[in-house]
Amino acid sequence: MGNYRLSKLDRWRDKYGALVVALACLYSAISSWGQNWILTSFLVFSTIVCGAFGFFDIKRAFKEKDSR
Numbered sequence: 001m002g003n004y005r006l007s008k009l010d011r012w013r014d015k016y017g018a019l020v021v022a023l024a025c026l027y028s029a030i031s032s033w034g035q036n037w038i039l040t041s042f043l044v045f046s047t048i049v050c051g052a053f054g055f056f057d058i059k060r061a062f063k064e065k066d067s068r
Contacts, residue, residue: 015061019054022047 006014029043
């Protein structure tokens with residue numbers, strides 16, 4: 001089962017998906033700034049966590065690309 005190729009979308013999603021979620025959380029945090037501080041703080045925290053996941057996903061992808 002490991003001999004199939006992933007589509008471009010699947011490869012892109014594996015590499016950059018967490019960063020897209022982080023950017024969406026950041027946009028939501030900025031747009032709700034000052035209205036609901038609990039939601040804003042949760043979205044800022046989510047931006048940090050998803051951004052870290054995205055950073056390490058890209059780092060892993062570059063490491064796998066170099067090892068080929």
